[in-house]
Each structure stands twice: as structure tokens, then as C-alpha cells.
Amino acid sequence: MPAHADTALPEDPAALTAMILALRDELTEARASLRAAELGLQIQTLEAEKLRAQIARLRHQQYGWSSERLAGEIEQLELRLDDVLTDLAAAGGEDDTKDAAASADVPEEKTSRRSRRPLPENLPRRDVEHLPATGCACAACGGVLRKVGEDVTEILEYRPGRFEVLRHVRPAFSCRSCEAMTQAPMPSLPISRGRPGPGLLAHVLVSKYCDHLPLYRQSEIYARDGVDLPRGLLAGWVGKGASLMEPMADHIGCHALAGSRLHADDTPMPMLAPGRGRTQTARFWAYLRDDRPFGGTDPPAVFYEFTPDRKAEHPQRRLREFQGILQADAYPGFDALYAGGQVVEAACWTHAKRYFHDELVSTGSPIAREAIERIKPLFVIEAEIEGQSPELRLAARQARSAPVMAELHTWLEASLRRISGKSDLAKAIRYTLSQWTALMTVLRDGRACLHNNAVERQIRPLALGRKNYLFAGSVEGGKRAAIIYTLIGTAELNGWDPQAYLRVLLERIADHPINRLADLAPWTLRPQAI
Secondary structure (H helix, E strand, C coil): CCCCCCCCCCCCHHHHHHHHHHHHHHHHHHHHHHHHHHHHHHHHHHHHHHHHHHHHHHHHHCCCCCHHHHHHHHHHHHHHHHHHHHHHHHHCCCCCHHHHHCCCCCCCCCCCCCCCCCCCCCCCEEEEECCCCCCCECCCCCCEEEEEEEEEEEEEEEECCEEEEEEEEEEEEEECCCCCEEECCCCCCCCCCCCECHHHHHHHHHHHHCCCCCHHHHHHHHHHCCCCCCHHHHHHHHHHHHHHHHHHHHHHHHHHHCCCEEEEEEEEEEEECCCCCCEEEEEEEEEEECCHHHCCCCCCEEEEEEECCCCCHHHHHHCCCCCEEEECCCCHHHHHHHHCCCEEEECCHHHHHHHHHHHHHHHCCHHHHHHHHHHHHHHHHHHHCCCCCHHHHHHHHHHHHHHHHHHHHHHHHHHHCCCCCCCHHHHHHHHHHHCHHHHHHHHCCCCCCCCCHHHHHHHHHHHHHHHHHCCECCHHHHHHHHHHHHHHHHHHHCCCCHHHHHHHHHHHHHHCCHHHHHHHCCCCCCCCCC
């Protein structure tokens, strides 16, 4: 019977005609969306083929005087291919069949269970037995159970330094009284019907995003251990793992942006411009909540966002509901947030001092040196009041820091009149004076920090990744990176080894109720050793 057979249809011919036309439009739109999705998959597949051909051709040419330049080009193409394969897997295009065909021992995710090659016999195996929840009693009649067989599912796992095969053994029992069959269900896996255990998937993700090892290099490393995991397979795991954990990253973002004070910063990330064969400058944004400097007890969290550019609309959209103190640099894109009055600007004294430091290194300027010496006492005072309540911090600043700042302001104005207005030193002084109201926020609110160093520390791993990645392969690749960086960064802030946290999260999140996501947050779960 059709799905809508029980739905009452209008008797009026005009209303019935309108309903038919509406349904026809919906069907046309759905078919168009399906064709667009299929076309997108075809384009990505063709791009993957093109990248493979380019890599093969360049490897053939990688000898002679230009080998270093060619090595760099090959590296870029390999990284782009990693992202394309992950995009394909996330979109349903599945695994890298070319890599699979090139390998004689490839466990493919999409093949049937019968055609799967067994996991290497030389790997150690560990049995985990799953018994029925009712124990030795029949759930139907209470009779005694007898074992009549078992199902064994082998999962490839990773423990620090070695692979192992985890054998999920599920004995099947028959009731002696009523012959009812009883068997424990198979535990859920991070990837349905997939081979990776949560420990292995966590290791792949941390290796890529925390240790900055591209997937094709990981594949080579695993092959030396006798485990053949082609990059296409790893790409599929990365895409599905990031998608599975995205709700937790969103939950962390909501918590981070709900604080009364927020650190914000951004860093450039080259991204391949689709179809142009060159890069454009994308952006990673970091939003950090950490109340510990003013004695707050709420857990710290960092939320990352990837955008294809640095337009002001991105932070304004992300922070549209935020109310409180925003610790940031002088990026003009934040100005609209301050104009509303709900967000209070707090500038960074480290930024101000850095301009003078650069001038001192460049020219040895005595004025730059004196500016640094005049700013130093502020950082000494700040270190002494770290972790105290906002009231105590504010009192100490007003008593000790305010006179230092007042003298510095007078000295900067006098120094500016004595030097060339076009010099870099004059620019450093004008920057500090132009930010003076925001720099003085620390004298009006004890929750404000003197500097933005906390979020800059969270940005540093991304800068290292940028050095190793060379670029982000696509917008979707950047968004996946932001999800994993959010989980890794927040786990570390809450005392976790990131690989241990991802393993625990991947073990549980697939079956976890979405309305109880807070139970799996890094600050709720107790940190564990791997």
C-alpha cells in the first residue's frame, strides 16, 4: 500500500490539483539535488584520478637538478589527494579503489564480509567475551542456558606502539526448557561494519591533526609494521570519524561562547582554490574560554572555526549572541560587536609590547628599550595575582598597575613628539595610544586579562600544522580539521591525553543519546591513561 494511502485527500478538484503540482515540484527538486550530488561525486572522482596521474608523472621526473622543486610539488599534490579522498568518503563516494587495486592485501570497507581478507595472523589477538545480559537464565522462561555456538568479529585496534586484533566473541545459548536462543548484541563500532576500533581511529586522527602526519605518510608507516591500510581507507575513516564527533565539537563551542570572558584570535591557512591550481588565504579562528586566571570554576574550552577568508562577517556571526569581555587584537572586524555595547573590548598588552620589541631588534632604539622596561612591571603584577578573585585582581591593579600605566601614557605622548612620525617606532607608539581605552579594561574589570597569550598558545599547533600541511586541501577539509582541533585542544585543557579522550569518545558516542551529550564532554569524563 502506498505510504500516503491513509492520508485524507481534498475533495475539491482545485485543491487536489494544487497538491499534485506541489508534490511534482518537490519531486523535481529532489531529482535535481540528487543529480547535483552525483555530479559532485563524479567531479571529485575525476579530480582524484587527475591528481594520481600528476603524482605518477612527477615521480617519474623526480631526478636531476629540479628534484627538490618536484618533491615540493609532489608533496602538495599528495596532501590535496588526501583531502579529495576524504571528501569523497564523507559524501558517500567511498574508498580509494585505485590504491586498493595497487595493493595485494587491502581490507576494503565497502566489500562484503565474505570477500574480506583476514587480518594478519602475526598480530596479537585479545578476546573480549560478551555474555547475555540475563546471565545463565533464559529471558523468555527463566530456564538454564546451554552454549550452542558463538560469533566472532575481528576488529583492528591500536595500543601505543603496536597493533592488535580485538576479537569480539559472542557465545550463542539455547534454553534447555523452551529452546529460545539468547546472544549478546555486537557492541557498536565507530564506523558501522568497519574494521577500525576506537583506539586505532583515535590514533589516525591524532597522528594527522596533532602530530601533523598526512594520511599517505601514515599508510607508509603502518605498512612497515605489516599492516596494509591504504590512504583511501584512512581517508574514509577520517571523514566518518569527524562526522561522528561533530556534535561534541558543537557542544564544546556552545560552552566556550557562553562564558563571561572570551579570548579570540585567528591565523592564516593557505587553501587550494578549486579549479585554479593555486592557493588562497583561508582562516582558522580560535575562541577560548578559560576562567581559571580569575578564579573561575567553569571548565576551560577552545572552539575552532575554519572560513575561506577573513571577512568580518565570520566572527560577527559566531559571536552574535556573546555578551561579556572579548580579549582580542585590534582586528577591525570585531568593531561592530563593540558598538552594540554588549561586548566589552579588552586589548592585549603583549601585542603592544611586541611592536616595541620588533623595533628594538631591528634598530636597537633606546626609546623602544625604555618602552619595554616600562611595560614589564605590569606583567610582574599580573603573574602575582593569577588565579585570584576578580575583586582582588581589580584592587591590586588599581593600586599598583594604574600608576605605571598613567606614567607610561604620559611618556609615550612625549616621546611621539620627539621622533619622526613616519618611523616604525612612531607606528608602535600610535598603536599603543590608539588602543589605550581597550588596554585600560583591566583597570575596570578584574575578569579581564592583561594579554591574549592564552589563545595564542592554542593557535600555535595550527601554525605548526600549516608548516607541515603546506595548505588546506578544501573548505570541507578545513572544517574537519576545526572539529578535531576543537576536541583535541579542549581535551588537553581539561587534563586529557588527546588520543585517550578521542578513544573514549569514539567508543561511546555512536549509541549515546544526543540530549545527554554533556556526559561525554572532556570536563565531565575523568581523564584516563591510554
